[in-house]
Amino acid sequence: MEAWRKIRLGDACVTNAGSYSPKDEWKFFNYLDTGNITDNRIDSIQYIDVANDKLPSRARRKVKKNSIVYSTVRPNQRHFGIIKMQPENFLVSTGFTVIDVDVDTLDADFLYYLLTQPTLVEALHAIAEQSTSAYPSIKPSDIENLEIEIPELATQKKIAEILGSLDRKITQNTEVNDNLLQQARALYKDRFIDMRSCDGVLPENWHIGTVSEIIELHDSKRIPLSSRERANLDKIYPYYGATSIMDYVDRYLFDGIYLLLGEDGTVVDSNGFPILQYVEGKFWVNNHAHIITGKNGFSVETLYLLFSLTSVQSIVTGAVQPKISQANLNKVSVIVPSREALGSFDSVIQPIFAQIRNLRAENDRLAAVRDILLPRLMSGELDVSALDI
Template identity: 80%
Template sequence: MKTWRKIRLGDACKTNMYSYSPKEKWNFVNYLDTGNITDNKIDLIQYIDIVNEKLPSRARRKVKKDSIIYSTVRPNQHHFGIIKSQPENFLVSTGFAVIDTDSQVLDADFLYYLLTQSTIVESLHAIAEQSTSAYPSIKPSDIENLEIEIPDIATQKKIADVLFSLDKKMAQNRKINKNLLQQAQALYKDRFVELRPFNGEMPPDWHLGEVSEIIELHDSKRIPLSSRERATLAKLYPYYGATSVMDYVDRYLFDGIYLLLGEDGTVVDNNGFPILQYVEGKFWVNNHAHIITGKNGFTVEMLYLLFSLTNVQSIITGAVQPKISQTNLNKMPIVIPSKAELSDFNSVIQPIFAQIRNLRAQNNRLVVTRDTLLPRLMSGELDVSNLDL
């Protein structure tokens, strides 16, 4: 710590430097909204054909490699990340503060990890709670006015490398899980979609039915917690919204394996397929997602595969606020295979999903390790000078 020095963050970085102008006449935009990134994990980038569709007014911020994006609304929801690559014509919401560092003074990865440690997040959220806007929010100047202690650039990079190595392993595990899910989808498609030998007739013991025959809805237990209430709770169990983890709380409503399907807001992707979350363990969920388990031979894993390959655009209502109601979901027609066929297929996919859960559990342990190391590295308590990275 003797060689560390205190700086005002705004003296080593700039915020919101680049914006899109309609004069640039892009034909399309890949757009990231604040709710679609959490802890540097993106769950959805919206493709917008701006020749035929209106570009959202908030789709304006440009980013570049190593730009840090940090949601100015409710910082405690962890809607932040650092850009390492981006699709063509990429814009992010004006709800982000886009931070670009002076690389001679401040390493971008070091700053990203510094800004994500709990003490900084809680400090910024406390400022947000005092704001006079409709939602608890901060200004870019609140970030710029932070006073931080930093070592030399070489030490910054070493600290960032230690933390990045853990994040890299977690990213690899998520990539493996994505591949495993794609394999399971391919098996489902091969068995129940593309190779159904109908020839004008349903296979033996198959029938045309409705979703209500294969799902149990647990929506009556959904109880939202306000952001103000969540701010007072210890961060133990995930608090899910329609598309992702919104927060962590010290209580739970469910314990087990469930499928979450978006009810309102962002309920489908760009191709009309539903937004799904396959979740396990203890968790809380708000009232913007259906909570589903299976019946009559359908496991949660099979439901995940079925819905991930089913276009649900026809059951969506609401022009301004898209919604998938319980009634429309239950009445959606589907082909239901025989129980023997379902049982056989379930025995094939269960090992795949067991591996997915194992890798998720490994990532949860890595998160604990990283979060334990983070404040000790950022304070200089742990010396990295002799590390060979």
């Protein structure tokens, strides 16, 4: 550790350096909100045409290549990332602290990994919980005042490359899975939706029914755990909310393959399609998602494809807190194919979803390796100086 030195982070970076001004006169914007990035994975970027849409008041922060975006609200939800590519006229929410490094002192990727260590995230979250704002939040100065130990720049780059190689493989696997899901949706659309558009007549033994005919709801088993309760549990099984994994706990409610569909909060995307999660294995889930399996010939996988292509905007209620109730969900009209047609389709898509599950499992293993290496590399316990990277 002799070659490592302690610095105040604010002395080697700047925060929130660039902001949008009306003088920029952009005609359109690409906007990233805090909830649309988790662990450096972006779910969506909102396109805003100023001629037709109002720019959100929080769309103000400018970023550049290697800017780190770090949500100031509830840091333990891990809404952070590092910008490598960006669309034109890109802004991020003022809910982020944007961090740009002094490249003569810090490698941006090294700093990103340092700031995403669980111990440091929890330390920042502890600061957030002491805040007097409406939500647990940190200030840019809380990040700037962090004291960190860093090696020389060449070593920082080696450490970042080791961790980055694992994350790139995880990203590659995720992209393959996204492509597999797109193919599966196209197959479902061709088999069960487009065929009807020719003459409007359904095949024999098909009918127009409701969701209640094809799903089983397991909502009675949902039991939320508070953040205080979860803080004392070992991190083993995923704890799901409506839209993503919120935490990990040492117990589980379900074991198997299920479909989670958002019940309240963020329940639909910009096109009115429901927020879905296809999950497998042992997990806990809070009370913000419906837990679904299929019946009458519908597998969980077929249900996932059906709902991913079915707008449910018309059944969303609640002006302040959007909600999809069990009763309204069960009333949604759907095409119910014959059991024979469903079985034939299932034989096609099950290998696709098996590959998706395999790649997810590989990603879990890669992430576990990364998470084991991360604190050891960041502390200097593992010496990388002799590595040729």
